[in-house]
Structures are given as structure tokens and as C-alpha cells.
Amino acid sequence: QLQLQESGPGLVKPSETLSLTCTVSRGSISSSSYYWGWIRQPPGKGLEWIGSIYYSGSTYYNPSLKSRVTISVDTSKNQFSLNLSSVTAADTAVYYCARQDNWFDPWGQGTLVTVSS
């Protein structure tokens, strides 16, 4: 069964760039049927879609975050990554990666990223 695992620093300073990687196992990120997405959830709040990428590198982003987001893919490592620049405390959240076929399934377990000096 396909599994996804997020990894990256749990603490990022304000104005710096948040960088996370999602490693896909028990399946190929190069499947032609799926996109791969990032979603976040601030503590005690709801889900927010950040953006998604196809294995070819085609991306689309949430318009509200587009100016600060870059998502990339490394098919040789079966990974995709998120960069979010110029972070503030409002970017503190649990960040999830997930396989996307219009809907998201399965999801990674999530990783908490705190923005603080």
C-alpha cells in the first residue's frame, strides 16, 4: 500500500524559507494518473491546500500562496518537495503531503513546522 512521509526542520525563523520533502514508498511517483499535493493545517484550524505537482514537473498553486511557494519533484528519489519563502508565524502548521486524483488519498502522517525566532 502506497505510503508518504514528510520530513524537514520542525522550526524555521521568521523571514526564512520553509523546506519540506515528501518521500513516496511502495509506489512510483512517476505514475501518469496522479498529481502530488501539499496541504497544511494551522493548530486548531482547518485544512488549506498549498499546491500540487505532476511527475513531469507541471505545478499549480493556491493563488493566496502562489508568490511564496515552489513545489518540485525528483523522480529518481521518488520525492517531491515544498519551499515556502518569507515565512511568518501565520505559516505555523502541520504540513501534509498526499497523492492527488482530484481527491487526496493517501496522506502522510504530517509534520509540525513552527515559525519562531
Add this chain to the structure above:
Amino acid sequence: SYELTQPPSVSVSPGQTARITCSADALPKQFAYWYQQRPGQAPVLVIYKDSERPSGIPERFSGSSSGTTVTLTISGVQAEDEADYYCQSADSSGTYVVFGGGTKLTVL
């Protein structure tokens, strides 16, 4: 910006039927999807394409659509169903992903 509207909370007694709604203008044209999120856990897909149930999801979970509203119905609610539920769809152009604000289901 495009929004999906859910009630903040729904409460039911065990064995009763819970209905959670999600409303938006584009829902007649776009499919809706539902996720269950238990505390401290990642969301789990429970309904896709308005009314399809993934394998492994109990039959008591069902989905329906009528006009600008989609509904997640949980029949014979059990204590383990207490969780937050989120709907997800796309904007009217079908380009961008949108989540509803979430509904906390409390089993009394």
C-alpha cells in the same frame, strides 16, 4: 475567493443518523470529496465523487448531492465516528482545490 460552507458542529446520539452539509455555488458542476480527521491524525478519505465509498470505509458512510449542497450521512453513528469532517472540491473553473472549514461531529 471561492468557499465551501460547512456547519461548525453537529451532535448526535449513538445509533442515530448524522448529516453534515457542504454548500457552494459550483457544486452542481464539481465533484465533492469528504475526509474524516480524528484528533492528532491525518485526514482519511471517506467519500469521493459525491457518493462513492473507498474500500475499507464502513457502509454507514454515504454521500449525496442536490443542487449547490452535498451531504455526508453517517447512519447508526458510533462513538468512533467522533471526529472533524471536511469537504473538498474545486472552484468553478475546476482549477483550484478548496476545502470547507470543517465540521466537528460530537457523539453524545
